Amino acid sequence: MVIAGGAARVQAAVTVNRIVYTGTVGQERIGMVLQIDASDKIAGGHFFYAKDFKDIPLKAGTQGTGMILYGPEGGQFALRFKGNGSEGGKPLGFNNSVGLDGRWMKGASSYPVTLRVEFAKQVTPNSRWYEDVTSESDSAFEAKVQNFYSAVLKGDKAAAAGFVDFPLQVNASGKSTRIASAAQLLTQWEQIFTPACLDAFRNAMPHDMFVRNGQAMLGDGVAWFGAKGVQTINVP
Secondary structure, three states: OHHHHHHHHOOOOOOEEEEEEEEEEOOEEEEEEEEEOOOOOEEEEEEEEOOOOOOEEOEEEEEOOEEEEEOOOOOEEEEEEEOOOOOOOOOOOOOOOOEEEEEEEEOOEEEEEEEEEEEEEEEOOOOOOOOOOOOOOHHHHHHHHHHHHHHHHHOOHHHHHOOEEEEEEEEEOOEEEEEOOHHHHHHOHHHHOOHHHHHHHHHOOOOOOEEEOOEEEEOOOOEEEEOOEEEEEEOO
């Protein structure tokens, strides 16, 4: 009986497919995260505006060829799957769509919505987002990333240097260099944070970031962060 009871408790961990989207509501940039269960239903989610990166919970309503997602203050998304023609006539869903289109509505207000899939990952529902990067809480880790992001866009060189894990690797024009100290970063600032690099930062969202090999990626890879700060800058 003891052996049987022990065996009954050994079960595979329940996972969900965490899908991350970015896009716009009207003229506002947003991000959205949906957790999809084994039956291909929405098990939870949230969205946020790029202006403040604050999560707004979403509750799923009707689902079929599209979906209704309700916010906590009366707003709702009416969305449908978007394909790219490679689905071969199969019905669109979370596994073969490239994004979502539709509208956001609240009272008399209505705005177009367009979202693209950034990445998806199988996770346990309550896992920390950055557990492969740091032992810190997700909010504490992201605060450092967002402070670096903000300092770079403001041109606050000294503040930005405080969030770098030196030596900093800088990849540009097919060459890789190492920035050994804050002093060296300040002297080479303009060569690293070029107009193209700053544009890449502006287009990035330092929230709900992609994680690989123990690092979190900002945007399309303009910067990679480890537990102690930014480790790599890839200059476009």
